[in-house]
Amino acid sequence: MNSNALPNPLLTIDLTGPGTMLVARGGWTGSDTKQLDHLIDAFLSDSSRKAVTIDMRGIEAFDTFGAWELSRLAATLRSRGHEPTIVGLESRYDVLFRSVEDASVRADKEQVTPRNEFTGLAALGETVVGWGKGFLLLLNMVGAVCAAAGRAILKPSTFRFTSAVHQLDRVAWQAIPIILLITFLIGSIIAQQGFFHFRKFGADDYVVDMVGILVLREIGVLIVAIMVAGRSGSSYTAELGSMKMREEIDALRTMGFNPVDVLILPRIVALVIGLPLLTFLGAMSALYGGELVAWLYGGMSPEIYIARLKEAISMTHFKVGMIKAPFMAFVIGAVACTEGLKVGGSAESLGLRTTASVVTSIFLVIVLDGLFAVFFASIGM
Amino acid sequence: MLTPMEQPVLSVRDLVVGFRDRNVLDHLCLDVQAGQILGLVGGSGSGKSVLLRTILGLLPKRSGTIAVFGTDLDSIDDAARQKLQRRWGVLFQNGALYSSLTVMQNVQFPMREFLHLPEHLLDEIAATKLAMVGLSRKDANKLPSELSGGMTKRVAMARALALDPEVVFLDEPTSGLDPISAGDFDSLIRTLQQTLGLTVFMITHDLNSLHTVCDRIAVLADGKIVADGPIAAMLASEHPWVKSYFRGRRGRLLEHSHEHRSA
Ligand SMILES: Nc1ncnc2c1ncn2[C@@H]1O[C@H](COP(=O)(O)OP(=O)(O)OP(=O)(O)O)[C@@H](O)[C@H]1O
Numbered sequence: 001m002n003s004n005a006l007p008n009p010l011l012t013i014d015l016t017g018p019g020t021m022l023v024a025r026g027g028w029t030g031s032d033t034k035q036l037d038h039l040i041d042a043f044l045s046d047s048s049r050k051a052v053t054i055d056m057r058g059i060e061a062f063d064t065f066g067a068w069e070l071s072r073l074a075a076t077l078r079s080r081g082h083e084p085t086i087v088g089l090e091s092r093y094d095v096l097f098r099s100v101e102d103a104s105v106r107a108d109k110e111q112v113t114p115r116n117e118f119t120g121l122a123a124l125g126e127t128v129v130g131w132g133k134g135f136l137l138l139l140n141m142v143g144a145v146c147a148a149a150g151r152a153i154l155k156p157s158t159f160r161f162t163s164a165v166h167q168l169d170r171v172a173w174q175a176i177p178i179i180l181l182i183t184f185l186i187g188s189i190i191a192q193q194g195f196f197h198f199r200k201f202g203a204d205d206y207v208v209d210m211v212g213i214l215v216l217r218e219i220g221v222l223i224v225a226i227m228v229a230g231r232s233g234s235s236y237t238a239e240l241g242s243m244k245m246r247e248e249i250d251a252l253r254t255m256g257f258n259p260v261d262v263l264i265l266p267r268i269v270a271l272v273i274g275l276p277l278l279t280f281l282g283a284m285s286a287l288y289g290g291e292l293v294a295w296l297y298g299g300m301s302p303e304i305y306i307a308r309l310k311e312a313i314s315m316t317h318f319k320v321g322m323i324k325a326p327f328m329a330f331v332i333g334a335v336a337c338t339e340g341l342k343v344g345g346s347a348e349s350l351g352l353r354t355t356a357s358v359v360t361s362i363f364l365v366i367v368l369d370g371l372f373a374v375f376f377a378s379i380g381m
Numbered sequence: 382m383l384t385p386m387e388q389p390v391l392s393v394r395d396l397v398v399g400f401r402d403r404n405v406l407d408h409l410c411l412d413v414q415a416g417q418i419l420g421l422v423g424g425s426g427s428g429k430s431v432l433l434r435t436i437l438g439l440l441p442k443r444s445g446t447i448a449v450f451g452t453d454l455d456s457i458d459d460a461a462r463q464k465l466q467r468r469w470g471v472l473f474q475n476g477a478l479y480s481s482l483t484v485m486q487n488v489q490f491p492m493r494e495f496l497h498l499p500e501h502l503l504d505e506i507a508a509t510k511l512a513m514v515g516l517s518r519k520d521a522n523k524l525p526s527e528l529s530g531g532m533t534k535r536v537a538m539a540r541a542l543a544l545d546p547e548v549v550f551l552d553e554p555t556s557g558l559d560p561i562s563a564g565d566f567d568s569l570i571r572t573l574q575q576t577l578g579l580t581v582f583m584i585t586h587d588l589n590s591l592h593t594v595c596d597r598i599a600v601l602a603d604g605k606i607v608a609d610g611p612i613a614a615m616l617a618s619e620h621p622w623v624k625s626y627f628r629g630r631r632g633r634l635l636e637h638s639h640e641h642r643s644a
């Protein structure tokens with residue numbers, strides 16, 4: 001790069017005098033650093049050049065960026081055995097230059113220790129170990145919550161009743177409209193699909209059996225649990241996580257409170273009470289949706305629908321669905337709170353943990369549902 | 382680039398800021414001239430941070446005007462505002478570092494956005510800026526959550542100074558620092574003011590900084606500036622809060638030590 005080609009070069013080489021003279025001109029500031037950096041690189045790339053004097057008289061503006069470039073120039077020349085002299089630097093700029101030079105010398109002496117990032121196979125190993133640790137933490141949380149529940153049963157006055165009621169309002173009462181809407185739609189869709197396909201075999205009547213059994217045993221509780229995991233699990237994680245970030249949880253500990261008693265137990269209790277209630281409401285809403293579709297789409301009158309439903313379903317089906325609900329609630333709550341407490345110092349980790357909370361709890365809810373299916377099948381329910 | 386001396390860099394007129402039914406700032410007026418180091422003092426909760434946040438456009442005002450570099454902040458569009466924001470640097474009371482970026486990346490962030498420098502240059506310059514505020518390279522790869530309170534202040538300072546702004550707004554830059562580092566901070570501010578013509582708007586409770594670096598002190602009480610001038614004017618003021626602040630036991634101790642030093 002030819003430095004003289006630019007219309008207003010910040011640095012020119014003057015060979016007319018006895019030694020090499022570098023003449024600086026214009027504004028050596030942040031916005032011109034890129035150009036200046038190129039000019040200095042171009043000059044330094046030819047190692048035969050020996051600048052003895054750097055003339056700074058033409059400088060109009062100078063800031064830490066300019067000072068840093070000047071100190072880099074001087075330091076590189078010095079390292080090549082030339083002793084550059086800087087002349088004509090205004091005294092106020094000289095103070096800045098000295099402090100920047102000082103700082104950059106200090107900065108250069110120290111070694112950077114890069115943050116160790118895991119790559120390749122190490123990353124895989126790290127992930128697997130992370131899962132293992134995460135599972136242990138989850139078990140730890142389950143244990144801590146059970147212990148806290150035990151303490152609360154032995155001494156009910158220590159239970160945070162107000163907090164639990166407040167959480168119940170948030171996770172159950174305020175969730176009712178959306179749960180009713182979603183389960184209503186799911187019930188309708190199952191019924192519509194049933195009529196559409198079963199009609200080919202003339203098996204219209206069995207649509208009611210399908211809707212009833214599916215909704216009461218599986219779909220009702222699963223849909224509600226997944227909704228609650230997305231809705232309340234994520235908010236538990238975000239709340240606890242941001243409290244962790246702002247050291248609120250540490251503050252609780254130092255005041256002698258157990259965060260599990262104060263924050264986590266009321267939340268999990270609210271879920272364990274709220275989820276079965278929502279499951280019941282959701283199932284009713286889904287059956288109602290099925291009834292409407294049967295009437296409007298399948299041409300089956302509500303009386304016949306209800307009569308068929310009475311024959312098709314039994315208390316067992318209802319119980320199977322309801323028994324699962326509190327267990328799923330417990331898993332959602334435990335996962336959400338564990339993930340919340342795993343949040344580190346950064347906003348990014350909060351986002352990461354919230355995602356992990358929802359994904360893990362939905363996954364575990366489905367696994368749990370599978371285990372229950374095996375269990376109920378083997379006891380003949 | 383430099384603002385002419387006659388025109389104040391910052392001019393606040395009749396500013397009213399309040400929350401709900403209460404006015405925290407009540408018809409406040411304040412000018413800061415170019416190259417001045419202004420120290421703003423006032424009791425806890427008197428509205429210093431509120432004033433700063435209102436100037437920065439983070440809080441809405443009820444009435445009044447704020448002009449920075451002679452431009453009324455209400456009358457400009459977003460592009461002009463962004464240009465103007467490049468010319469100031471801000472240190473928040475609790476750092477406000479970006480939690481998912483390392484120390485180094487925090488300092489590089491404004492440079493990367495505005496100056497389009499090559500990567501190696503960013504690293505070198507940021508390291509130098511960190512050294513200037515007294516941080517070593519081994520801290521450069523830490524995350525904000527891994528820093529001590531004083532280190533957080535230093536990084537915030539380095540970030541505020543990253544673009545070599547013309548004005549810096551500092552909310553308690555030296556609180557949480559040991560007195561020696563606080564002194565280093567003060568002399569750094571002085572150096573930059575002398576060389577770059579930096580204008581400093583500094584909220585502080587540190588009597589030492591007020592004595593050593595501030596050209597001018599303004600006292601905020603009851604939503605207004607109740608005293609304004611050099612340290613001598615503060616010592617002469619009859620306002621009860623100013624009196625107890627500068628002429629109370631702590632204030633007097635410092636004053637004596639100053640007399641000793643100058644004697
Ligand atoms: N967002 C807000 N909503 C309501 N009130 C607020 C808000 N921000 C500040 N205040 C109130 O305004 C007053 C001034 O607060 P400010 O943070 O400016 O105090 P300060 O002078 O900076 O004090 P300190 O020296 O302790 O930092 C306080 O009474 C505070 O409660």
Ligand SMILES: [Mg+2]
Binds near residue numbers: 430431
């Ligand atoms: Mg404040």
